[in-house]
Amino acid sequence: MKRKFVFILSFFITACLLAGCSNYRELRDAAFIAGIGIDWLKEKQRYQITFQAFSPSPAGSSSSSGSGSGPPGSALFMAEGRTISEAARQASKKFSRMPDYSHVRIVIIGDDLAKSESLNFIFDVFERDANIRANIPVLIARGTSGKEVLSVIPATEHPVESINGKVKNSAKMQGENQATEVYQIINQLSSKGSEPTIGGISVVASKDPSSPNKKATKLSGMGIIKEGKLVGWLDGTKSKSISFLNNQIIQTNESIRCDSHQYTSVRITDSRSKIKVRMNSGRPEIVIHVNALGVLDEMLCNRKIMDYDVLHEYEQKTSNNILSHIRDGINQAKSQKSDIFGFGDILHRQHPEQWKKNENRWNDVFSKSKVSIHVNFNLHGTSMRIEPYPYK
Amino acid sequence: MKKKIRIGSLQFFCLIFLFELGSAVLFGMAKEARQAAWITIIFGIVSGCILFSVYLGLHKKYPDLPLTAYSRKIAGKYIGWGIGFAYVIYFSYLAVRVLRDYEELLVISQYHNTSLLTLGLYMIASIIYVMFKGFEVFSRVSQVCFFVFLFVGMPVIILELSAQLLQPANLLPVLENGWMPVLKAFFPSTLTVPFGEMVAFTMLLPYVKDHKTAKKIGYAGIIVSGLYLSFRTAMNIAAIGPDVRIRSTFPILTEIGLVEIGNFIQRLDAIVLVILVILGFVKIFIFFYCALLGISDLFNLNEPKKMIYPLGILIILSAVLVAPNFNTHMDIGFKIVPIYMHLPFQIAIPVLLLLIAIIKTKFKKSRTNQST
Numbered sequence: 001m002k003r004k005f006v007f008i009l010s011f012f013i014t015a016c017l018l019a020g021c022s023n024y025r026e027l028r029d030a031a032f033i034a035g036i037g038i039d040w041l042k043e044k045q046r047y048q049i050t051f052q053a054f055s056p057s058p059a060g061s062s063s064s065s066g067s068g069s070g071p072p073g074s075a076l077f078m079a080e081g082r083t084i085s086e087a088a089r090q091a092s093k094k095f096s097r098m099p100d101y102s103h104v105r106i107v108i109i110g111d112d113l114a115k116s117e118s119l120n121f122i123f124d125v126f127e128r129d130a131n132i133r134a135n136i137p138v139l140i141a142r143g144t145s146g147k148e149v150l151s152v153i154p155a156t157e158h159p160v161e162s163i164n165g166k167v168k169n170s171a172k173m174q175g176e177n178q179a180t181e182v183y184q185i186i187n188q189l190s191s192k193g194s195e196p197t198i199g200g201i202s203v204v205a206s207k208d209p210s211s212p213n214k215k216a217t218k219l220s221g222m223g224i225i226k227e228g229k230l231v232g233w234l235d236g237t238k239s240k241s242i243s244f245l246n247n248q249i250i251q252t253n254e255s256i257r258c259d260s261h262q263y264t265s266v267r268i269t270d271s272r273s274k275i276k277v278r279m280n281s282g283r284p285e286i287v288i289h290v291n292a293l294g295v296l297d298e299m300l301c302n303r304k305i306m307d308y309d310v311l312h313e314y315e316q317k318t319s320n321n322i323l324s325h326i327r328d329g330i331n332q333a334k335s336q337k338s339d340i341f342g343f344g345d346i347l348h349r350q351h352p353e354q355w356k357k358n359e360n361r362w363n364d365v366f367s368k369s370k371v372s373i374h375v376n377f378n379l380h381g382t383s384m385r386i387e388p389y390p391y392k
Numbered sequence: 393m394k395k396k397i398r399i400g401s402l403q404f405f406c407l408i409f410l411f412e413l414g415s416a417v418l419f420g421m422a423k424e425a426r427q428a429a430w431i432t433i434i435f436g437i438v439s440g441c442i443l444f445s446v447y448l449g450l451h452k453k454y455p456d457l458p459l460t461a462y463s464r465k466i467a468g469k470y471i472g473w474g475i476g477f478a479y480v481i482y483f484s485y486l487a488v489r490v491l492r493d494y495e496e497l498l499v500i501s502q503y504h505n506t507s508l509l510t511l512g513l514y515m516i517a518s519i520i521y522v523m524f525k526g527f528e529v530f531s532r533v534s535q536v537c538f539f540v541f542l543f544v545g546m547p548v549i550i551l552e553l554s555a556q557l558l559q560p561a562n563l564l565p566v567l568e569n570g571w572m573p574v575l576k577a578f579f580p581s582t583l584t585v586p587f588g589e590m591v592a593f594t595m596l597l598p599y600v601k602d603h604k605t606a607k608k609i610g611y612a613g614i615i616v617s618g619l620y621l622s623f624r625t626a627m628n629i630a631a632i633g634p635d636v637r638i639r640s641t642f643p644i645l646t647e648i649g650l651v652e653i654g655n656f657i658q659r660l661d662a663i664v665l666v667i668l669v670i671l672g673f674v675k676i677f678i679f680f681y682c683a684l685l686g687i688s689d690l691f692n693l694n695e696p697k698k699m700i701y702p703l704g705i706l707i708i709l710s711a712v713l714v715a716p717n718f719n720t721h722m723d724i725g726f727k728i729v730p731i732y733m734h735l736p737f738q739i740a741i742p743v744l745l746l747l748i749a750i751i752k753t754k755f756k757k758s759r760t761n762q763s764t
Contacts, residue, residue, distance in 0.1 A: 102659075127639075130501045135650050183636070183650065190635055349561060352568035 031055070031075065031097035034160035037146025038084065039110030040117045046080045047113075047122075049087040050147040051099065052160050053077070074158050076151055084125050101132045105160050106167075107182065108139050108146040108201065114223065114230035120189060126182045134186070137167055137179035140223045140230060142200035149201055152217050155210040163201065163217055170219055175243035175252040176236070177219045189228060192359045193344020197222040197242055200233060226338035226363065234329055234340075241329025244290060244322065245273050245341050254294075256317040258301040265298035266318050266379070277347040279354040284369035286330075286343055292322060295381040299388045306386060311379055319375040326373050339366045397599045401609045403531035404600050406538035407674070408593070408613030413541075413621065414675035415493050416586040418668055420643035421625055425577035426634040427566050430626040432578045437618030439578075440587030443739065444610055447590065449746050451597045451606060453753070459594040459742075460686040466749045473690060475741060480686035482737045483592060484707060487679035489725060491515060491711040494672035496718045501645055501665060512708045515669075519677050520704050523684070524697060527599065530677060537670045544667055548648065548660060549627070555651045558630040581726060584734035586621075590614065591738045595682040641718075644668075680707060 037050035055073035077094045081087030091099065107126070109119065126132050141149045154162045170177045177199045188196040200223050206216035221233040222242060234242070243249045249271040255263040271292040278285050296305070296314065303310050333340050344362045348355040358365045399407075422432035454462035460479055464472030494515065495508040503511065522530050552558065567574070593610070600606040624644075629637060631647045640646040645661055652658040684703055688696030715721035 127636075130504075130645075133649060134646070135652060183632070187633055187635065345561075348568075349564040352565040356568075 025098060025100070029098050030100045031095065032100050032103045034074075034103065034158065035106045035108065035150050035163070036104055037108040037110065037141070037150045038113060038122060039145045039147055040113035041080065042112065042116070044080065046082055047084055047087055048078060048080050048110075048147065049084055049091070050076065050078045050108075050150050051088075051091060051095075052150040053095075053097075053099065054103075054158065074153065074160075078147060084122065101129070104132055104136055105164050106139065107136055108141050108149050108163075109198070110141050110145040110147070111143055111230075112145065114140050114198075114225075116229075118228035119185075119225065119230075120228040123182050123186050123189075127186060134183040135181045137164070137181055138185055138198055139163070139167070139179075139201045139219075140198050142202040142220055142223070142233070144203050148203050149217055151213075152203055152215045153213055154216065155208065166201075166217070166219055167199065171243075171248070172250045173252075174240075175249045176239045177222065178243055178246075178248055188342070189225075191342075191345055192362055193339065193346075193348050193355070194342030195227075195338045195340050195363075196225045197234065197239075197340045198225060198230075199223070224333065224336050224338050224340055226336060231338060232332065232336045234332060237325045238328045238332060240322075241326040242340065244271055244326055245275065245288065245329075247271070247273055249292075253297075254318050254321045256314060256321055258299070258303060258314075262300040264296065264300060264314065266294045266314065267297045268292050268294040268318075268322075268377075270294075271322075275341075275343070275346050276350065277343050278351055279347070279358065280370075282365075282368075284343065284347065284358075284365060286369050286371045288326065288371065288373045290322060290326070290373070290375045292318075292375065292377045293380055294318065294377065295383055296379060297383055299382075302388055302390065304387070305382055315377050315379050318379070319377040322377065323373050323375045326375075327371070330371050330373075334367045334369065337363045337367045339363055343369070397527050398601060399528060399531040399599050401601070401605050403535050404605070404609045405613050405616075406534045407531060407596075407678070408590070408610065409617045409620075410534055410537060410541065410671055410674040411589070411592070411678055412586045412614065412617035414586060414589075414671045415490055416621055417624065417644055417671060418493060418497060418642060420628060420637055420640075421585075421621060422574075422577040422582045423634075423638045423643075425574045426638075427563050427568075427629060428574045429577065429629060429634075429637075430622040431566070432574050432582050433618060433622040433625055435574070435578045436582040436587045437615055437622075439583050440590060440614045440618060441611055443588055443742075444590050444593075444614055446742050446746050447594045447597070448603070448607055448610065450594065450742060450749065452603050453749050455603055456598050458596075458598055458685055458689060459591075460689045462749075463745060466745050466752065475745075476686060476690050479737065479741075480683050480690065482733060483595075483679045483683040483686065484703065485710075485733070486589070486592075487676050487683060487707050488710045488714055489721075489729070490672060490675045490679060491707060492714055492721055493725075494669065494676070495711060496721065497642060497668060497672075498665075500641060500718070501661065508712050509708065512711050515673065515676065516704045516708050519673065519680060520700055522677065523681065523700050527596075527681065530681070534674055537674060540670060541667055544663055548651075548664060551653065551657060551660065552627065552631065552647070552651055555653050555657075557647070557650055558627060559633075560630055562630045562633045563626060580730040580735055584730045584738055587614065587618070588734055588738035591742065592678050592682045594742070595685050596678070676707075680704070 031053040033051050033053050035052040039048040041048050053075045055075035077091055079087040079091035079094065081090050088099065126134050126136065150159060153159050167177065167179045171179055180196060180198050185196045185198065188194045199219060200221045201217050202220045203215055204218050206214050208216065221235040222239040223230050224232045224234060240252060249268060252268045254266045254268060256266060258264040271290060274289045276287040305311060330341065339362060343366060422429040425432045450462060454465065460476030463475040466472060467475060491512055495511045498511050499506060499508065522533060597606050628643050628647050631650065632643065636646060637643045644664060648660045648664045651660050680703065684696060684699055687699050693699065715724060
């Protein structure tokens with residue numbers, strides 16, 4: 001009996017002890033970092049890190065009290081350091097709470113850092129640290145700094161959520177701006193057969209009167225990286241080429257001319273690409289087949305869409321549109337000598353022995369490549385109406 | 393004597409399965425073979441079966457004795473005792489190594505500020521507790537663990553598939569540098585860990601019902617666990633690519649860390665960590681128990697349980713002292729241990745013992761033939 005009692009007692013005592021307080025952190029002492037901006041201070045030769053945290057609002061005060069009174073809790077602070085980790089520790093001098101990096105949602109790289117310094121090393125901490133994730137989207141602050149981008153405070157949302165939402169929506173709706181995640185960038189930086197592209201974000205004047213600091217952020221283009229440095233931008237429809245070739249298109253929209261000055265819109269709902277790369281007398285031959293499917297979703301001119309010929313003409317025009325996006329994108333990549341589409345990796349997969357001979361000068365070889373693109377677009381519907389309404 | 397310990401065939405299978413997965417899942421196998429890693433593991437299965445047939449051959453000759461006992465019968469009293477003692481040291485050292493692996497895993501991934509000693513203490517405390525309950529209890533525990541593994545491990549695979557993490561393109565090109573890297577990755581590292589580590593079962597085979605069951609279940613266990621490892625490795629490569637795999641300390645955690653479904657299902661590391669700790673528990677237990685069996689056999693102890701505490705404390709302390717840091721620990725584990733420890737203990741000595749045993753029986757037979 002006594003033995004049993006001792007056993008049960010020791011059970012409770014050890015249960016209390018084992019639950020433990022090692023590595024514990026109180027929620028009220030923690031600040032969850034949502035976004036990190038990384039800039040390069042040339043004069044000081046240091047990284048400047050901007051942290052945008054979810055600011056914990058004091059109990060009782062509702063943070064969503066209305067527009068004009070500022071957005072729901074965000075707190076911005078900055079620190080400098082020779083490494084990103086050093087800066088993160090330095091930040092403790094300026095911020096009262098323990099930063100927690102496990103919920104970082106976005107990383108923004110300053111223009112200067114991307115252009116003049118190399119991106120090669122800065123992602124190491126994201127891979128090495130066990131708390132921070134490697135699947136965080138990265139953006140480049142186009143023409144500005146990470147600090148500027150993160151300090152733009154929208155009226156209704158948390159700044160980081162606002163940026164994140166834009167990235168996700170734009171990728172889904174339009175396919176021009178893709179979110180490149182840290183681990184993908186690392187893979188592409190370390191691969192000889194591909195270079196990363198990183199989406200750009202710029203700060204523009206806001207027309208929204210409720211915006212607290214009259215500024216807004218806007219996604220713009222995809223940055224072309226070569227050997228760790230930002231060398232150019234793919235803008236507008238050209239940047240769709242990346243999504244088309246990487247099969248990342250979820251939806252996008254093509255405007256095709258239907259008479260002298262009016263356009264018809266086609267929504268692309270599905271697109272699959274097949275790429276073949278092989279070497280032919282020292283030049284890579286790249287053959288691209290794209291199969292796309294879509295519906296007509298807006299018609300601004302009066303044509304007999306029931307006619308097979310008209311339908312076929314639209315299909316043809318849409319195909320040509322897609323083809324020109326891809327061609328323009330590839331041409332720019334070729335002129336920048338940066339294989340952002342990963343054709344080298346495809347050659348590596350398809351013809352390893354040919355890749356071996358060219359892997360060390362792939363970017364030069366790639367710039368001489370011969371590209372043939374075949375697009376097959378099928379229109380599979382015209383939505384809720386067949387013919388447009390007749391107008392006088 | 394003590395009552396005879398008996399384990400069922402399903403329990404035996406679970407033991408082999410969890411034991412084989414052990415640290416192989418944790419560190420990722422045959423990283424140097426890049427995309428062909430899964431082929432290397434298939435080779436490993438074949439060679440593992442061949443090695444196991446050697447252990448089975450020894451078991452057939454001495455169905456009731458562990459390795460440390462029949463080594464004395466085969467190689468003579470003194471040499472055999474020496475061999476047995478070397479095996480005790482080998483098993484305890486492997487227990488130490490696996491314990492250290494798991495301590496490091498926990499410190500690196502979650503418990504950043506906890507000391508190795510503390511974590512080792514908890515692990516060994518639970519092992520010692522089960523050990524006092526006896527091996528039969530452990531084999532039943534391993535059966536439970538196996539089902540926990542199934543119910544937690546399989547959903548993780550499904551989640552990974554539904555997160556669209558796997559890119560089959562990562563698996564290509566296979567064998568771009570020919571067969572050499574595959575063979576290099578196979579010998580000695582894939583051969584010895586985990587397939588050669590089945591040598592621990594030479595101590596445990598006497599607990600299995602009869603030789604036939606040991607044979608059937610043993611091969612099944614090796615093949616099933618090997619195929620699972622091969623499949624999981626291919627998945628790992630498809631998810632994170634061969635380059636990241638080589639760079640990362642724990643490829644499986646890197647892989648799981650990328651799972652994100654709808655901003656909602658994410659951070660599955662903790663779940664996988666639970667599985668990894670279970671696997672570690674089984675593996676450390678088996679090595680620890682083999683060392684204990686060896687000691688009690690070599691020194692003819694009446695009460696082998698008395699040796700549990702000293703051995704446990706020794707293992708906890710050596711796990712901290714065995715290497716100054718993680719990188720040295722890994723370096724020793726991948727460069728020195730396979731060649732100087734695994735090869736002799738897993739292949740050379742058992743093969744030699746079997747050869748001597750076969751020659752001896754032949755010799756005896758001819759002598760009896762002559763006398764009649």
